Amino acid sequence: MFDPKVLEDFSNKISALIAASPAKDVEKNVRALMGSFFTKMDLVTREEFDIQAQVLARTREKLQALEARLETLEKAQRED
Template sequence: MLDPKILEEFGNKMSALLANSPAKDIEKNAKAVMSGVFGKLDLVTREEFDIQAQLLARTREKLQALEARVEALEKARDGKQ
């Protein structure tokens, strides 16, 4: 059986190697590039999107209510003529 201390020591050494390797620099550079690309795009946050979705839902509800009201008024008008 493997000693847990040996596994822990191996994991620590691998973490140290990866932290000092070019892979870490590549990851950091890739994140910077992606942040720059996303910064140039016309994106909204999730919170802004959710607010707009709620506003749209309320607007649709009001529109449906107004359409029903107009239809009822038109039927009432047509019935009087």
């Protein structure tokens, strides 16, 4: 089988080559470009999305309760 040390050495050498090459600069530039792109898209984090989804669910529940209450009141008024 493969010696884990050989794979680790190979990985370290590749990492060193990338760090010493223009590829590292390209990676930094791509990250900066992507960060700028995502900022312009006005995205939200998953946590923010989940919080807003919970707020919306509670609002829907309250709306349904109010609709049911209104229906009950309207029904009682018609019966009078």
